[in-house]
Amino acid sequence: MNIGHEAVLAGKHVVIVGGSSGMGKATAKMAQSLGATVTIASRNLEKLASAASEIGDGVRVSPLDTTNEQTVKAWAAALGPVDHLVISASSAAHGAFADLPTDDLRSMFEAKFTGPYVTAREVLPYLQAGGSITFFSGVLSRRPAVGATGLAAVNAAVEALSKGLALELAGRVRVNCISPGMVDTEAYASMTSEARAAMYEQVGASLPVGRIGHSAEIAQAVVMAMTNGYLTGAVLDVDGGHLVRA
Template identity: 40%
Template sequence: MPNFRNKNVLVIGGSSGLGEATAHAFADAGASVTIASRSADKLKAAAERIGQGVSSVVLDTTDDAAVEAYFAKADAFDHVVVSAAQTPGGLVRELPLADAYQAMNSKFWGAYRVARVAKINERGTLTLISGFLSVRPGQWVLQGAINAALESLGRGLALEMAAQKVRVNTVSPGMIATPLWDGMNAGERQAMYDKAAATLPARAVGRPEDIANAVVFLASTPYATGSTVLVDGGGAIA
């Protein structure tokens, strides 16, 4: 396992799902981890689950002033991960524009705001979480477009931030069993998982830990920048 002892890591969206698993992986590797999200209650619960002295901060990445104020007073981080997003979906001709704007503001502009002002140490990393819908949108057109924009942002930032000796990468998950799906009926959710496991080339549904492993790999690999790493069970090629 890579060693992140004496490294400071910020995971935005670290109160549940992919972000929490990523925070846990960095903590297990010896890092000092800060998790951020909009919910103080969720942060407290996640910090208790992760343990190992993780700290937390309430942060809404859709709020320009809040993002700028937080990073203005925060110390520099060695690694920053942006996993937070709320992206209501639907057919383009049916989804209300307000919901479409909210989705873009949360996932794309949230990451953009962080990238503008986050202080990252030399040889550090910024990692964005997109999603395989960028290449296989199906009926999730808006989410596909947002994820593709994030991946393009990551490649551009890798060039822009090279002068600061900061690497930028993107991890693109496929179907992952996370609390995102908890609003579904339990039977329908399991049927969805079973169908995915039967049809994906990997013959499995992803776990949050699978994404965390990819983030840690990119953070610990000095030669990786401008990359988009698909961890989707083969969904993009199925």
Template identity: 40%
Template sequence: MTGTLEEKAVLVVGRGGGIAGAVTMAVRAAGAIVTVAGRNQQGLKEAYADEPGITAEYVDLTDEASIAALAERIGSIDHIVSTASARARGRLADLDRDAVQLSFDTKVIGPLMLAKHLAPRITEGGSFTLFSGVAAAKIAVGTLAVAITNGAADVLARSLALELAPIRVNAVSPGVIDTGAWDALGEQGKADYFRDQSARNPARRIGNADDIAQAVLFAMTNTFLTGTTLHVDGGEPLS
């Protein structure tokens, strides 16, 4: 059975662009009333200033009090999506403890606290979608901290699906997606990396934010899907 998002209240935690932006616009296009939340509330307001039906709120996933306050402000909710992340890349010898802690706080502990404070407010038929990532499925040197964070997010989704039932909880695991996350490589470096990845993965292309947004919509509206990680990665772990 497939549910509808028409007039449903959806909370999207994350930035004002990239995957979070694509998810926000996709659920709004499906008829949802959307609240976007993140640490840069003003930036979110500006990003969606011309978009009716989208309200911006403040939340810091590393601060439980902030999450509890958000829950009080928004009241009941139908669906929650947490896209926030803080990457801690590098080889073991170069990893910074604070960066690894922030990665877990943002992508694992933060969503756990979201569930703690918001699950009692999720309406019948509602869902919670969080984010993992391909590094958990394809181990590589230099992504150790990213991999263990994403692996923990996968386990969190399954654990919450059992404890919060019948609220449905799933994770989406993106592969290499063309967002600003790769801009630090520089224009040529990014182009070379994308070309290499496209040649390697079975899909023979780089993913885009809309690919991920469609997976989130599926997770939200398929009423028989729970405790699952949807791998939207072009088959990258096979390469």
């Protein structure tokens, strides 16, 4: 039995929605280095072009807003056959239960749950037998935090979606979910560098590994989810031990 990543991804078409930034971009780089043909998708064409030139020759870019349902079907049809679909695109809304505007909550569910749901559904006809779908949740689903109850709930919804789909698509496509802990990505770019460094330091010190994560460490787990034929219906906690921290 050949379980080498290189052999399994060579010649495969890997589509990464959210591939212009953070963990999606790191996954695109790793998949490309392992021989895959990679397509990255997200809303901002400039960000996509800049990510593509960073990732290297041959990367395809395909603009998409997952929350614009009318456009997703045609976008998916233009992809051609797909072996592995990864969806890391999302946005997060923070706020106390009593204060978080309902519109912010709805937008977050659109971007992190409904958009990925619709995207996976529309790509499904083009997903090749033996392929995979990998969604992203986050550690808050099972270790909630004050001021992030809505985000905890949407993460839990994504995990339930992954497990349900693993059953519904059984025998054809495997479906898994990556649940990252805190990872240094562009998601925190709006913070001042001092505030960001202090947050990374504080969260990192609370974790068994003593630091926050790097995007490439999450990409490694996504490659595992794509290539391990015995893995489906799983939520992979790549979180530095966040779930077991004191």
